[in-house]
Amino acid sequence: MQGMTIKSLKKHYYLIPLHGCLSFGILTAIASLVRCAIKNPDISWNLKKNPEPWQEYKNKRYKLLDPAGARGWTDAPQRPGTIWELYF
Numbered sequence: 001m002q003g004m005t006i007k008s009l010k011k012h013y014y015l016i017p018l019h020g021c022l023s024f025g026i027l028t029a030i031a032s033l034v035r036c037a038i039k040n041p042d043i044s045w046n047l048k049k050n051p052e053p054w055q056e057y058k059n060k061r062y063k064l065l066d067p068a069g070a071r072g073w074t075d076a077p078q079r080p081g082t083i084w085e086l087y088f
Contacts, residue, residue, distance in 0.1 A: 002008045003015045037043055041054040050056075 003012050009015060009019070041057045044050065044053045
């Protein structure tokens with residue numbers, strides 16, 4: 001296939017930006033997947049060591065982007081223990 005080897009990319013130089021954009025998109029998707037697999041409290045790789053890892057984040061703010069969190073929040077708001085505490 002033309003455009004898939006270095007030799008053909010030298011001949012069809014206008015395909016180089018396409019390869020660059022695709023490579024950047026693929027690397028960004030892989031980096032996002034790895035970050036979610038490592039940092040996300042919903043994913044547990046070792047259930048024997050820590051069977052409920054989401055409990056560590058019970059009173060912490062967990063967001064990828066939190067622009068309002070830097071504006072004076074000193075302590076995370078308390079989460080209700082059950083759904084009934086929201087209404088009663």
